[in-house]
Amino acid sequence: MKLLSGAVAAVDHGGSLGRASALFPHAPQPFLDLSTGINPHSYPLFDLPATALSRLPEPGRLRELAEIAAKAYGARSAAHVVAAPGTQILLPRVASLVRPGKALVLGPTYAEHARAAAIAGHAIVEVGDFDALADADLAVLVNPNNPDGRVIERHRLVGLAARLRAKGGLLVVDEAFMDVGPVQHSLAGDVGQGGMVVLRSFGKFFGLAGVRLGFALADQLTAERLEAQLGPWAVAGPALEYGIRALANAGWQDDMRQGLAADAKRLDALLSRFGIAVAGGTSLFRYLSFSDAASLFSALGERGILVRHFADRPHALRVGLPGSEEEWQRLESALAAWASRRDDAPKEC
Amino acid sequence: MKLLSGAVAAVDHGGSLGRASALFPHAPQPFLDLSTGINPHSYPLFDLPATALSRLPEPGRLRELAEIAAKAYGARSAAHVVAAPGTQILLPRVASLVRPGKALVLGPTYAEHARAAAIAGHAIVEVGDFDALADADLAVLVNPNNPDGRVIERHRLVGLAARLRAKGGLLVVDEAFMDVGPVQHSLAGDVGQGGMVVLRSFGKFFGLAGVRLGFALADQLTAERLEAQLGPWAVAGPALEYGIRALANAGWQDDMRQGLAADAKRLDALLSRFGIAVAGGTSLFRYLSFSDAASLFSALGERGILVRHFADRPHALRVGLPGSEEEWQRLESALAAWASRRDDAPKEC
Secondary structure, three states: OEEOOOOOOOOOOOOOHHHHHHHOOOOOOOOEEEOOOOOOOOOOOOOOOHHHHHOOOOHHHHHHHHHHHHHHHOOOOHHHEEEEOOOHHHHHHHHOOOOOOEEEEEOOOOOHHHHHHHHOOOEEEEEOOHHHHHHOOEEEEEOOOOOOOOOOOHHHHHHHHHHHHHOOOEEEEEOOOHHHOOHHHOOHHHHHHOOEEEEEEOOOOOOOHHHOOEEEEOOHHHHHHHHHHHOOOOOOHHHHHHHHHHHOOHHHHHHHHHHHHHHHHHHHHHHHHOOOOEEEEEOOEEEEEOOOHHHHHHHHHHOOEEEEEOOOOOOEEEEEOOOOHHHHHHHHHHHHHHHHHHHHOOOOO | OEEOOOOOOOOOOOOOHHHHHHHOOOOOOOOEEEOOOOOOOOOOOOOOOHHHHHOOOOHHHHHHHHHHHHHHHOOOOHHHEEEEOOOHHHHHHHHOOOOOOEEEEEOOOOOHHHHHHHHOOOEEEEEOOHHHHHHOOEEEEEOOOOOOOOOOOHHHHHHHHHHHHHOOOEEEEEOOOHHHOOHHHOOHHHHHHOOEEEEEEOOOOOOOHHHOOEEEEOOHHHHHHHHHHHOOOOOOHHHHHHHHHHHOOHHHHHHHHHHHHHHHHHHHHHHHHOOOOEEEEEOOEEEEEOOOHHHHHHHHHHOOEEEEEOOOOOOEEEEEOOOOHHHHHHHHHHHHHHHHHHHHOOOOO
């Protein structure tokens, strides 16, 4: 159990090429960014109607998005769906749904949850054991977990939510990567029972992180409270249009799930060829935990390939999926160069 | 002085064509929407780089936007600028900067300010007199005011902010329409003194309400607090790109200000031909206050022209600017038809 400071300072994230350039100023450009879990195969871009930019987003279009999202995610109805400009901006609002108390975060995980809970006035403790969460006023976990892919089964989550609800607490389950499963452990269909909020991210699976679209799924009263906090026109025109089209396209989603699963296997096989065992992850990123992680991070960075490292866990790395064949080959060459340097290094005996 | 209920229910706004169709089901389509103060002459659209949609917004690009916005709005530096996905989503966060107390809103004005203050836990009173605001913990006004265009002079605002600051209070000045002046009364350059937050809207003047971009200007510490609430990636890729390009284009802005001022004069002259005196407004909308307002609202609506009416002030209307010549002529015809019906009506003597 780790007591986290209540600081609300900005935390470090993947996905910034500016930061990559600062870290590896001599790396060949452009960077291959494998530091996020964002799908490199974006949903196909299309021309937006000019009114998506010029006019205020239409309330009827937002209702349509909520209906399509409810169906795509498995929520019982649109009344359980709150659309927002990304899940990120929802985190402090969700954490504020319960009075300041004890927030327990199942770690290690996405650092913004602790920051959001601190903003909401909670005292935050990171716990490593699921059962410890029952003691919380606000319990937060990511399922499947980022970065290690740990999955908590649905029946355990439903049980925890019931216990928290009984004492006025709340379970927050961030399903940012649940689009690639295991969907049988999603709580999307259970939120009507109350005591839980599920977060779903649009940008990661659909490869459209720049449009900023995310959802909270909750019982109807909680959904209304969150909507009141956001106010009208929270979702931009481009996000509305992409959300409606992409979330309604079940065929693309099914194909993409299969493609990503195959790519994840390919990445595991590639890493394994260079002696790197994959410790976990999802189809959108792989989690590595091994003693040479820092050396691999630097070697890849110097060759313009950015993966995610973690200041507090030097043995851990998270690696996203390459997109094009060229990117796969670039990664393979960089891994080969690193492995050969490693194998040539004088052994300390 | 009017005591407002603490209800946080959704409020009615202009700008919804769905609502227009429900109100006037037999009106010729498409509607001419004059129910907002959004510039009908949008900043020229351009092709976005695919990465604006696919990648997470880059922190360096956000800094660039803040620098350009500081210059465009007259803030001392980017450290005073918080970019957000529209000012709307900022309102409850700004209202939460002071402990729940007495919020005084200078009315009548944009209804979301009272709603946001209620969400933040304040008791809200609408006052009609500027001097009454000194009694507030949170004082809110719109300058120039929506819908009537009332302007409060800068020196009075600076004085009020100092009084509020001295007791831990806050003055919020919503400068949503200040792009069309009178810029000498903007507080953008004064926010460093503390005790005040200025809100600036991107979508109205640039005619890009769908991209969702707005700013809070504040002293550095307050700006940091607001940024922490929003978290990373609050501004979408398209909003970043349009914001950077349009706010940097001072030539377009100057030309547009002149064009809108001329259009506003033209609208006043047109209304005056039909016996309607304009009571106020800005270059982006005109404010009418006359006994036949309800009849004009209906007559225009039945001809597919939507203007803004106000449930609690049946004598008032707000009329936005037509864009194309065709729109001007459509408005003129509808006004002529309304005036002729009015003049033919039997007089009650």
